[in-house]
Amino acid sequence: MTRTDTGKRTRLVQAAVKVVHEQGFHRTTLADIAREAEVPLGNVYYYFKTKDDLGQALIEQQASHQADLQRHWETHADPRAEIDSFITMTLDNRDSLARSGCPMGTLCAELGKHGGPLAHSASDVFAGILDWLTERFGALETNQEPRQLAVHLLSALQGASLLAHSFGDPAIVEGEAQRLRRWLVAL
Template sequence: MPTRTMDKRDRLIHAAVRVVHEQGFGRTTLADIAATADVPLGNVYYYFKTKDALGAALVAEHAAHQEALQARWDEDPDPRARLKAFVRMTDGNRESLANFGCPIGTLCAELAKAGGPVADQASAIFTGLLAWLEVQFQALGCGADSRGLAIHLLSALQGVSLLAHSLNDPAYVTREAERLVAWLETLGAGEESRDR
């Protein structure tokens, strides 16, 4: 019985990830999620008493997914390759980004407007990603500039995601990803940042 319970909860969370990405958190109703997950609406209320509870589960799902990606990238011993994998993952999602924007970026922006604990939990995803990026730049020998380079890389990818979505053109993501990969090639042991 616990497996069935977890399966239904997981189905609801995965449905919420998809629907919220496509519609936004504010516009998504619990009924939308129930319909997408193909479960009765009452089941949503059983697992998530409030929309904030659903928001917290959604943020936790995104955070776990991001951590799993970072763990997979960390299997590569080369920090430059890890950074390129992050950039290429973004490019690999270019169609979705053009259609709906970045799932984490748009969710964080929307939740930040409302404030509160769920917004704080969501912002921790970016905090963790920035810390991971900084570690990669430190491993490349970028020293004190590593934090700034991490911010630069994440800002570039978030910015191009917004631009691609606003203009509904995934080619913007590909062009920026190519520029970022070329820029990453210019960084090396003992070198400070170079402008792209």
């Protein structure tokens, strides 16, 4: 692909992230994504033969973004600070979460209802987050099971995101983040 091709493809994927987050995967059309990316609809088919191909690229972009965040957080030498960075990310996005929900959470929920390869790929992003959190909790050397702690944290944040979106209230995320921070310190 040429540099221009890569730029258009990137714009299409970024547009898909935004539009799918706002509308949902199944309600979003390729025309919606082309319009948001300011790319002619015919060009979409050059980069993505099907909507599922674009969906896979969207999931891969989300996984890459999450991996970049995790690498950044790992600059803290303390696993507790790394976990707190994950909580902070959710807290920092509370307004967006109240408006549209969690991009990965809502995508996983929607795709999970239909099953198939896209649903599996989307759930792999959460699996990667759980693995990363499990490693951090394991480094804390508590007498609790690290995987269970990771599941608790991710579940609490996803639940808070869902409720914040349901009620349009970012304060729900803020309150849960504060409780989770106190819990993290007490471990």
